[in-house]
Amino acid sequence: MSTLLEARRISASYRVDSDGPRIRAVDDVSLTLEEGEALGVAGESGCGKSTLASILSLNVHPPLQVTGGRLRVAGHDIPLDGINGGRVATGLRGKVVALLPQGAMNALNPTLRVRDFVYDVLRSHVAGITRKEAIARATERLERLALPPRVLDAYPHQLSGGMRQRVVAVVSTLLDPDVLIADEPTSALDVSSQRALLALLSHLLEQRIIRGIVFITHELPLLRYIAHRIAIMYAGQLVEVGPAEEVLFQPAHPYTKVLMEATIVLETGTRRQRIQTVGGAPPNLVSPPPGCRFHPRCPVAMGRCSREAPPVVDVGAGHSAVCWWVAEQRAGEAGSMSHAASN
């Protein structure tokens, strides 16, 4: 497998006033997206997921600023000033990397019918495309999302929230981007529309129309339907990364465990229901807790968790967790195995 996107030690913060505090929304995050892969990123609200989505999709604007790290997308090295809204980013946005954003209204032009907007988007990137070809491409994707072709004649305000979100999904994928960064694309949708959108994205990936997807959500169980690997984000940092099945069903990090327990997905056709919440809330990112950022809420926190930054611990093939407790568990297992072997 070859690597399609690589983020190395990315840090970024918001600074609303020049002498005001820095909100460290993304702190030293490294991740990769392989060719043909859907990488899920999950975490609670306020953990930095949307900020990460903005960075990976090269949509960084003040007051957000990337302060460190490197990014490589589909063979393009993007320097820091490129990530921070420079010319490099403009040239790559849309076709190399596209954002399917959270807020559907801002992503469409309120003064244009969907059909004119679709044609404008395509013709600005695909030389010589005719209006008929543009509409045919959009119609095919609308149908996959159970949307009738008549939505093409509507203005954005004439569509329901769920319809608008699906139209935005169509528009974001129209240019067949190499990498799609999908930021909570299903949050405004009912269960069947969610499934249709996940099916469309999986189809585009399987057909290699899109080469890789980063799918961001606060609903970890949803990733079961699309992600090959999952990264868990807490307070601006990644705390666990691994194969989707393992992260979902054998989570290693205490945060992933509580996140998984906090939400269940009922069977198809019924509404999701929150059965338990994680106690407390993610920390203020101006001055996050020392040591492990999760320690004030962690059910298994130990003394050193509040003092020392936790280590990265390998817990399986391509599966790691950043946690003192996991490190001790692994050390205990290794100790008892060598004890058994020597007996």
Ligand SMILES: Nc1ncnc2c1ncn2[C@@H]1O[C@H](COP(=O)(O)OP(=O)(O)OP(=O)(O)O)[C@@H](O)[C@H]1O
């Ligand atoms: N434009 C902004 N100006 C200042 N601070 C911001 C801005 N956008 C986000 N933040 C802060 O950055 C931190 C991370 O926010 P972000 O939106 O990336 O988290 P998230 O995990 O995507 O949450 P949500 O799912 O609620 O969007 C939060 O503390 C948030 O308050």
